[in-house]
Amino acid sequence: xxxxxxxxxxxxxxxxxxxxxxxxxxxxxxxxxxxxxxxxxxxxxxxxxxxxxxxxxxxxxxxxxxxxxxxxxxxxxxxxxxxxxxxxxxxxxxxxxxxxxxxxxxxxxxxxxxxxxxxxxxxxxxxxxxxxxxxxxxxxxxxxxxxxxxxxxxxxxxxxxxxxxxxxxxxxxxxxxxxxxxxxxxxxxxxxxxxxx
Amino acid sequence: xxxxxxxxxxxxxxxxxxxxxxxxxxxxxxxxxxxxxxxxxxxxxxxxxxxxxxxxxxxxxxxxxxxxxxxxxxxxxxxxxxxxxxxxxxxxxxxxxxxxxxxxxxxxxxxxxxxxxxxxxxxxxxxxxxxxxxxxxxxxxxxxxxxxxxxxxxxxxxxxxxxxxxxxxxxxxxxxxx
Numbered sequence: 109x110x111x112x113x114x115x116x117x118x119x120x121x122x123x124x125x126x127x128x129x130x131x132x133x134x135x136x137x138x139x140x141x142x143x144x145x146x147x148x149x150x151x152x153x154x155x156x157x158x159x160x161x162x163x164x165x166x167x168x169x170x171x172x173x174x175x176x177x178x179x180x181x182x183x184x185x186x187x188x189x190x191x192x193x194x195x196x197x198x199x200x201x202x203x204x205x206x207x208x209x210x211x212x213x214x215x216x217x218x219x220x221x222x223x224x225x226x227x228x229x230x231x232x233x234x235x236x237x238x239x240x241x242x243x244x245x246x247x248x249x250x251x252x253x254x255x256x257x258x259x260x261x262x263x264x265x266x267x268x269x270x271x272x273x274x275x276x277x278x279x280x281x282x283x284x285x286x287x288x289x290x291x292x293x294x295x296x297x298x299x300x301x302x303x304x305x
Numbered sequence: 306x307x308x309x310x311x312x313x314x315x316x317x318x319x320x321x322x323x324x325x326x327x328x329x330x331x332x333x334x335x336x337x338x339x340x341x342x343x344x345x346x347x348x349x350x351x352x353x354x355x356x357x358x359x360x361x362x363x364x365x366x367x368x369x370x371x372x373x374x375x376x377x378x379x380x381x382x383x384x385x386x387x388x389x390x391x392x393x394x395x396x397x398x399x400x401x402x403x404x405x406x407x408x409x410x411x412x413x414x415x416x417x418x419x420x421x422x423x424x425x426x427x428x429x430x431x432x433x434x435x436x437x438x439x440x441x442x443x444x445x446x447x448x449x450x451x452x453x454x455x456x457x458x459x460x461x462x463x464x465x466x467x468x469x470x471x472x473x474x475x476x477x478x479x480x481x482x483x
Binding site: 127128149151152153154155156157158160161163164185186187189190192193196197198200201203204266269270272273276277280281283284287289291293294295296297298299 | 344345346347348353354355356357358359370371373374375386387388389391392393395396398399401402403404406407408409410411414415416421422437439440443446447450451454
């Protein structure tokens, strides 16, 4: 959905990261592009392993010549700091591989969108115009300031955060019970140990 | 028990740390993940739903997960790549979601998750001899974010020369004494 919005404004082609097999073809396509936008989910505070594998392979193969690089990292937590490593990672990749880092966008609370439009985001009033501005920077080929996503960060406050924790946990527990699981049972892999040793 | 997960693509680093820990009096188990068949997490959500606490991808991660679930101390040892860990080590981190508590908690006014079972100590060791100051800082920040979101204790180390026995000894000592 986010990439469709970029394509609508800036043009280009959307390619998907294959979960298996060779990444050579994708790296070749990246080399031929003038502008690259990398978008993906946040797994434990940075990109998933498969995307890191692509970056490692692209750095190893080389052959980049100043391509403009933008990034979008999208995760469940509403905070910027839990996602920021992903953008730092792209910046280091660009520095080491001869690309030109142009900045990125952190979309916290994005997992709850689950494929729906950005207008359904819980902080849409700020996120929608900020992301539109980000897309305009891509279309113009200009650097994007971190302030775009920083100012769109949701600050729910302690009371609302406590409510979110309760609500989200209640949804998780309901789902687990529907599948016949006890949320407080020892992990399946602990087997007969039942505890750390 | 201490479990060492290492990417030994560029050297026999995991064994060196295992030996240093042994000399410091800690028994550990070492897995060189670059030699194992560990596929990427597909984000299917089964481990937090239908097969709660269990990953359904049938590969070598099924051998690792019981050890990680049961260990008191987990050490991830990796070349520093773009201010983080290599994709080999990250595959393990991603797949560890099967050991996570899918519920949400409040810590210092923010949402966090956690790990199933109390008391895990979590360390990252980055081999950073070619890394910039900014990459080193990002590596330490990544560990701190991981530590907070998993709600565990531990710290990160950066090792410039893996063959420096004093530096390895110091890291082993800190891990043992914690």
